[in-house]
Amino acid sequence: EDQVTQSPEALRLQEGESSSLNCSYTVSGLRGLFWYRQDPGKGPEFLFTLYSAGEEKEKERLKATLTKKESFLHITAPKPEDSATYLCAAFVGNNRKLIWGLGTSLAVNP
Amino acid sequence: GAGVSQSPSNKVTEKGKDVELRCDPISGHTALYWYRQSLGQGLEFLIYFQGNSAPDKSGLPSDRFSAERTGGSVSTLTIQRTQQEDSAVYLCASSPRTGDYEQYFGPGTRLTVT
Numbered sequence: 395e396d397q398v399t400q401s402p403e404a405l406r407l408q409e410g411e412s413s414s415l416n417c418s419y420t421v422s423g424l425r426g427l428f429w430y431r432q433d434p435g436k437g438p439e440f441l442f443t444l445y446s447a448g449e450e451k452e453k454e455r456l457k458a459t460l461t462k463k464e465s466f467l468h469i470t471a472p473k474p475e476d477s478a479t480y481l482c483a484a485f486v487g488n489n490r491k492l493i494w495g496l497g498t499s500l501a502v503n504p
Numbered sequence: 505g506a507g508v509s510q511s512p513s514n515k516v517t518e519k520g521k522d523v524e525l526r527c528d529p530i531s532g533h534t535a536l537y538w539y540r541q542s543l544g545q546g547l548e549f550l551i552y553f554q555g556n557s558a559p560d561k562s563g564l565p566s567d568r569f570s571a572e573r574t575g576g577s578v579s580t581l582t583i584q585r586t587q588q589e590d591s592a593v594y595l596c597a598s599s600p601r602t603g604d605y606e607q608y609f610g611p612g613t614r615l616t617v618t
Contacts, residue, residue, distance in 0.1 A: 425603075428606065428607075430609075435611075436611055436612070437508070437595050437597070437609030437610050437611050437612050438547075438595075438609045439609070440606045440607070440608060440609075443606055481546075481547070483547075485603075491537075491549050491552065491560065492547075492549070492607070494546040494547040495546060496544075496545070496546045497546070
């Protein structure tokens with residue numbers, strides 16, 4: 395069964411304290427790995443798509459990487475405004491829909 | 505440009521009543537998705553449209569749920585005879601087309617069934 399697992403469930407950082415969020419997947423036929431950010435009371439906001447192992451993408455303080463088994467979202471020198479839930483999802487070609495993880499709730503303290 | 509919009513933003517209804525939730529996708533996006541998000545649970549896929557057709561309805565929880573899309577644009581999700589377990593946030597997303605393309609989400613409709 396296709397599955398996406400995110401860890402940790404929750405993470406609390408001090409401002410400036412870098413860390414990484416993990417998204418591991420067991421799916422047949424990964425076509426793309428997506429990262430989203432969700433603020434309370436809002437819909438998910440698209441961050442990155444990764445298509446092949448070894449690929450990396452960056453946006454401001456965020457960098458996403460992909461291997462054959464997992465993806466990491468690295469947060470460098472986070473700020474309080476980076477506090478949100480970060481979701482990852484795998485697009486599996488055969489069933490043509492996203493398989494979502496449960497998310498990591500990130501809190502960055504000033 | 506305009507993003508995905510959903511209405512109403514909040515809906516409180518009595519058990520047994522029917523509700524309609526509306527989604528206006530980004531102009532030109534041919535793919536449209538409906539999800540449900542409950543507290544502590546991940547996004548649950550309900551249905552997607554390619555144009556006005558719904559190739560995959562596998563996520564609809566029961567026959568009380570239905571959805572349609574007209575003119576390749578606006579979509580309506582209808583829940584008949586609502587139950588308390590239907591309470592959740594219903595999210596709509598659109599994409600330039602189906603496949604491994606990013607989806608853009610609306611703000612959601614919070615449904616509370618009392």
